[in-house]
Amino acid sequence: MRAVMNDEDLEQQFQKDGYVTIPFLNAQEVADLKKGFFDLLLKSSGNITADEIGIGIPITYDFTFIDKNPEFKQAVYDIITKYFQPHVKKWLADYRPCIANDILKNTDTGEVPLHQNCAFVDERTCISVSIWFPLVNSNETNGTLQVVRGIHTLFGEIRGPMIPWEHEGIKHDIINHHLKPMNIKAGESVVLEDSIIHYSALNKTNNLRLAIQLILVPSEEKSIHYHMYSATNPDKVQVLEVDTNFYMQFNPWKKPENVKVLRSFSYQPFAINKNEFGENIFAPRFDEAAPASFSHKLKSFLGFTNAAN
Numbered sequence: 001m002r003a004v005m006n007d008e009d010l011e012q013q014f015q016k017d018g019y020v021t022i023p024f025l026n027a028q029e030v031a032d033l034k035k036g037f038f039d040l041l042l043k044s045s046g047n048i049t050a051d052e053i054g055i056g057i058p059i060t061y062d063f064t065f066i067d068k069n070p071e072f073k074q075a076v077y078d079i080i081t082k083y084f085q086p087h088v089k090k091w092l093a094d095y096r097p098c099i100a101n102d103i104l105k106n107t108d109t110g111e112v113p114l115h116q117n118c119a120f121v122d123e124r125t126c127i128s129v130s131i132w133f134p135l136v137n138s139n140e141t142n143g144t145l146q147v148v149r150g151i152h153t154l155f156g157e158i159r160g161p162m163i164p165w166e167h168e169g170i171k172h173d174i175i176n177h178h179l180k181p182m183n184i185k186a187g188e189s190v191v192l193e194d195s196i197i198h199y200s201a202l203n204k205t206n207n208l209r210l211a212i213q214l215i216l217v218p219s220e221e222k223s224i225h226y227h228m229y230s231a232t233n234p235d236k237v238q239v240l241e242v243d244t245n246f247y248m249q250f251n252p253w254k255k256p257e258n259v260k261v262l263r264s265f266s267y268q269p270f271a272i273n274k275n276e277f278g279e280n281i282f283a284p285r286f287d288e289a290a291p292a293s294f295s296h297k298l299k300s301f302l303g304f305t306n307a308a309n
Contacts, residue, residue: 019192045069105203117194160226161252164269
């Protein structure tokens with residue numbers, strides 16, 4: 001597996017835990033990005049709503065990537081990558097950005113449900129990462145990032161916004177028993193593997209909680225997107241080749257158009273129960289060996305790279 005971090009000690013910690021915390025930007029850079037955050041909000045057209053897409057589930061979070069205005073998304077991407085790029089080069093082993101988000105939490109809002117990020121690369125060969133960067137001191141009271149430590153690249157290889165999540169039925173148990181909060185100061189960041197399970201609670205303070213997310217992939221790798229179009233093919237997943245512009249126009253709940261299909265494969269969604277989660281939390285990664293106790297459920301993944309279109 002290709003290295004993620006330039007520093008050997010950080011690389012070992014990242015591979016063990018699925019994340020590392022590092023010093024990232026100075027106070028002036030934080031202030032500049034905070035100003036840019038509010039200046040750019042004038043270009044926002046508002047988030048896509050549950051009613052508009054017909055999913056029947058309220059959208060409880062405010063992320064740039066679900067804004068209706070591609071120009072706003074591009075402006076956010078430009079300012080974040082401008083400030084982050086020198087630091088990305090210092091810490092990460094040749095990664096390029098593909099998605100940038102400003103994240104806003106007002107008082108008593110902003111819960112981000114327990115989830116794993118989409119898969120942006122073939123995770124049997126390399127790793128995509130998110131840099132999560134609070135613009136204010138972040139803690140459990142204002143809804144900081146919380147992660148399930150050490151089970152990255154273990155569950156959920158096939159991940160996309162329209163693919164049923166195998167942990168949905170046990171999410172409350174995971175939230176109650178397995179999360180570690182990232183209590184860090186403005187200027188510090190968490191670099192996390194996109195396959196790590198994570199969550200963010202409501203902001204219970206009277207102040208705004210502002211944060212930035214930048215998703216990156218290895219520079220030499222194609223960026224991919226797993227799409228299941230449940231309306232016509234609920235047992236088939238397409239692997240799409242995408243780029244940064246794809247995400248500027250992206251609606252996570254609609255079928256992508258005019259995108260290159262690299263391959264497709266049959267896939268039967270399944271659910272992991274609480275016992276299976278506990279039994280396999282320290283099992284081998286899926287890029288090393290499938291955990292025996294639910295290997296039958298993973299059968300549809302194991303040969304997916306050779307599946308015919």
